Amino acid sequence: MKVTTTEWENGQLDPENLLLAQLNLKIKGYVVIENVFGEAQLEELKSRFHELLSDYIAQTDPNRGASRYGMPLPFEAPFASTTLVANPLLLQVIKSILGDDVVCSFFASDTALSGSQYQQAHSDVEPLFPSDNISLPPFCYVVNIPLVDFRPDNGPTEIWPFGTHLVGDPAVIPVPDFTRIEELRNSPVGKFTEEEMLPQQVITPAGSVVIRDIRMWHRGTPNRSNEPRPMMAMVYNRPWYNHGVVEIDENEFQELPAEVKQVFRKAVLR
Template identity: 30%
Template sequence: MTGRYDSATLDTLAENAKRDSYVVLKDHLPKDTLRAWADAFQPLLKNHMEREGHLQNRGSGRFYVTLPFDTPFADPAIFEDDDILGIVERLVGREPVMCQLATDTPIRGSDFQEIHRDTPSLFPELSYETPMYQLAVNFPLCDVTPENGPIEIAKGTHMMPRDEALAKVDSGEIPLEQVCMKLGDVMIRDVRHLHRGTPNTTDTPRPMVVIGYSRRWLFRPEVSIKVPRAVHERLSDRARHLLRFNQVVESLDQVEQGEKYQAFAF
């Protein structure tokens, strides 16, 4: 795989992410691949809504669904993308860990989420924030418009103590800004920034994929990827190293059903 961007451009993109808490790569992933993901995702969402939809732990009309690490979702062309990993490594260091492959999907009836972060601070007793340690790589399986539930982000709040950041958002000093995306766009973000999901007022679900990457020493037990042995055997050495904290299973049929990642807002 060969990236689209040279080293200097990746440096600039990473610096923009450090400043704003996120950066968007426009028209980066192949649309036909993402349309295949969208088709394969539809029955997963339906099954999840029937089995666990009553929990509503992400808010009314909003669902978190882990993707099975198999065709079409176990795609090295996406999770080993040289540009994405180039930015990830500039933000969280060499040898990152891939810890999450899932989706967030609002449907009609969803509402505004409470403003939140996706992870607590490493050291909440400090009066300042540490450099980045947990990233979400997000890409939609459809166009994200103002009508179908774009994320709203308060730029730069990832490097502020939570209470200070909330005060600046509440006062209007730092606005919440909608981030609309086209199919093929990719967002790389620090999950500590203050943000919220917005209502999907359309009749079509709006799935957003999240691939989590952490610093090399960080293990998050509440999120995980179960890697079937047959898939693991055909992965590159780099992919196996990215997935090194995840369990290899004989078959996904052996994986216990039910989402474990319930507490998500901090």
């Protein structure tokens, strides 16, 4: 989907595009909305991000597989801008399905460096009711913001859409364990995902927003370029669910706009 100039200026998708986004999320499990963030904002994000990533790599081992880092982001400029964390287009889509009282409970990033390898197909969450085989309504969406163009050669996310977010059988839902990637790729479920199902690469320009059901099966792929492939990651969910912890300085929280306070009302204030 592409955002029109009018939609961008109004901060709202028109009814037809909103319905299209809803259909994508409910049936395919994801939607890509292009042209959400401009070049100036992206350059500011990338500049600060690379500073943080350099320090993080110097202090931390890869934690998502070889040459791949999941790095928490500080809730500060330029990442905590209202146009990013409480973007009206983004929240319009998410609230239209999850309700007006959504909460952001995860604020981090995922970066594939040169030398990264395939992850196993996985869902980001375990079943809410592990003793039952039921498919539940959506309760949580991951929002990814590519800080560079996602190309076939630089480690784009691969996804298994059209139904994996609706699988309710706990016995076949692949949960993440990045210490056993090859073992899980060679398991029956792993072989099924790679030999019987065909994943799709998410190829999209920087500044897009990728919204996906947190239950949808996906994985990271090898970055064969010489540059990092950084991606912001936020999680918006119904208020009774929690995917992580967002920490915000208490004085800074008090200065936030009302719409940002509302979305981060369950953050830990320090």
